[in-house]
Amino acid sequence: MMHFMKGVALPFSAAKEWLEVVDKAFRFLGYHRFYPPVLKKSQKVVILEKRPTYGGNSIINGGEYNAWDDEFHLRQQLNLGDDSAELHKNDTLKGGDNYGSPDLVAMLTAKAPDALNWMLDKGGLKLRQILNRTGGHSAYRTHTCVEGVGRGYTEAIKKIAEGNGSEIRLNSTLTWIWRKDSDAQSPVEGIEVQTGKKTKNIKITNALILASGGFSRDIKMRQSFNPSIVPEFNCTNQPGATGEVIRYAQAIGADTLQMAFIQLYPYAEPETGILDAPAVYPFRGPGYGIVYVNKMGKRFVNEMERRDVVSMAQIKTGMKPTFSIFNEEMIPKMGTKEEVEKGIEKGRFVRAETLAELAEKLHIPADVFQETIANHNKYLAENKDPDFGRQFTKAMMPLVNGPFYAIAQWPAVHHTMGGLRINQDAMVIDIFGNPIPRLFAAGEVTGGIHGANRLGGNAIPDCVVFGRIAGTSAIKG
Ligand SMILES: Cc1cc2nc3c(=O)[nH]c(=O)nc-3n(C[C@H](O)[C@H](O)[C@H](O)COP(=O)(O)OP(=O)(O)OC[C@H]3O[C@@H](n4cnc5c(N)ncnc54)[C@H](O)[C@@H]3O)c2cc1C
Numbered sequence: 507m508m509h510f511m512k513g514v515a516l517p518f519s520a521a522k523e524w525l526e527v528v529d530k531a532f533r534f535l536g537y538h539r540f541y542p543p544v545l546k547k548s549q550k551v552v553i554l555e556k557r558p559t560y561g562g563n564s565i566i567n568g569g570e571y572n573a574w575d576d577e578f579h580l581r582q583q584l585n586l587g588d589d590s591a592e593l594h595k596n597d598t599l600k601g602g603d604n605y606g607s608p609d610l611v612a613m614l615t616a617k618a619p620d621a622l623n624w625m626l627d628k629g630g631l632k633l634r635q636i637l638n639r640t641g642g643h644s645a646y647r648t649h650t651c652v653e654g655v656g657r658g659y660t661e662a663i664k665k666i667a668e669g670n671g672s673e674i675r676l677n678s679t680l681t682w683i684w685r686k687d688s689d690a691q692s693p694v695e696g697i698e699v700q701t702g703k704k705t706k707n708i709k710i711t712n713a714l715i716l717a718s719g720g721f722s723r724d725i726k727m728r729q730s731f732n733p734s735i736v737p738e739f740n741c742t743n744q745p746g747a748t749g750e751v752i753r754y755a756q757a758i759g760a761d762t763l764q765m766a767f768i769q770l771y772p773y774a775e776p777e778t779g780i781l782d783a784p785a786v787y788p789f790r791g792p793g794y795g796i797v798y799v800n801k802m803g804k805r806f807v808n809e810m811e812r813r814d815v816v817s818m819a820q821i822k823t824g825m826k827p828t829f830s831i832f833n834e835e836m837i838p839k840m841g842t843k844e845e846v847e848k849g850i851e852k853g854r855f856v857r858a859e860t861l862a863e864l865a866e867k868l869h870i871p872a873d874v875f876q877e878t879i880a881n882h883n884k885y886l887a888e889n890k891d892p893d894f895g896r897q898f899t900k901a902m903m904p905l906v907n908g909p910f911y912a913i914a915q916w917p918a919v920h921h922t923m924g925g926l927r928i929n930q931d932a933m934v935i936d937i938f939g940n941p942i943p944r945l946f947a948a949g950e951v952t953g954g955i956h957g958a959n960r961l962g963g964n965a966i967p968d969c970v971v972f973g974r975i976a977g978t979s980a981i982k983g
Pocket of ligand 1 (some may be wrong): 519554555556557560561562563564565566567568569570571572656678679680681717718719720742743744746747748749750781918921948949950951962963964965966967968
């Protein structure tokens, strides 16, 4: 998804699965005459990808997926408290300063567990036996795939899509969308696609689903909507995240919204902006007691805060980088020992037996740093953080026993929350408020879901939930 619906795409499997669920619900309610539309044999699903490899940001992402439940009931198994669709919805709306559409957010959060179970059951997705409470969330709901990277989800979806006859065409760039006119009745008729030096048109008989991602990599586009996201910022995204498809859709009348909302990821590698496996630990850690400190060895923010708040607090320190601090006991809650050992080999994690030794390795004042950690331990024991108001939970651990670990972190451009306006059927809406016939969109190319700030781990469910809805809508025509 994310990816499997580039260009002309009807994810037959997604639609079929979803329709089975709807069908069951209708039957349960006594409506026995519900006949779901199905993809005819003559219809073909083609997925266009401009890059030489498939996957976009989805294949390199941190593998974090928010759902208030799953078929294993992991949260209940791990005794990590309560959660619900309503709570996930409220956190998402609040985390985006209530700029997200309540209807779309309700859809995303209600269906996140189903979409996860679909990838587990049909795509062979596997999850780690951990669950995290991450910045801006009030519950432990962030799942991680075994790979610890988005490939776990994209491979599952690719398997489902290809198993149902979808064809992925690499090095195939969408360069235009054809629509006769912007009259409300006028459907999308075709697309222009460039492969190498050749350009050809493809007729759209049923539906065009746009799933081309965001525009974090296009500095000019970023600047035109939000000049505060200066070119000097690093970026976590793959090079293909350039947003031109949003422009092509606009050219045929599509509406956009909230394009100025652009997110920084607070924990990227400070010099390159890379978001690799180690850079996900600071994101996973808050629910287990990870502490963020600046170069003076002091805390500078409530670690439970949203990404925009943490990023701004980092920038305000005026001292690059900041660090996440954790100990050995926290590792199995956030990831794996092997991952951490690999990270140490690469120079990403720093390990020390004592806090004083860790401070020395990080070139930060040892006395201040030790006092900071001792104070945080005390706050945790007393369940009160007078400095930053951190919300403590029973699952959090004090930083008492070594070895201790640190990772350097700094904000980098990460996610564009704005994009194409869609309705609850994932149909693209034009500037007059009408759905554009045969045009659908899902994932980061859309806007209006995450509001001013996306909560980490909400993008993959956004892509999968709305990808499935787009597929179902597209098949209905
Ligand atoms: C490093 C990183 C880590 C992240 N970690 C997480 C996480 O753990 N959890 C989470 O929920 N979110 C995470 N996110 C965000 C999430 O990965 C993205 O929002 C999501 O993958 C977007 O999916 P998509 O399908 O919309 O776009 P993508 O997966 O980016 O796919 C879009 C594809 O469209 C192609 N394309 C673009 N234009 C054209 C064109 N003109 N013609 C043909 N093809 C085109 C692109 O090359 C790309 O392959 C992360 C993002 C990054 C960058």
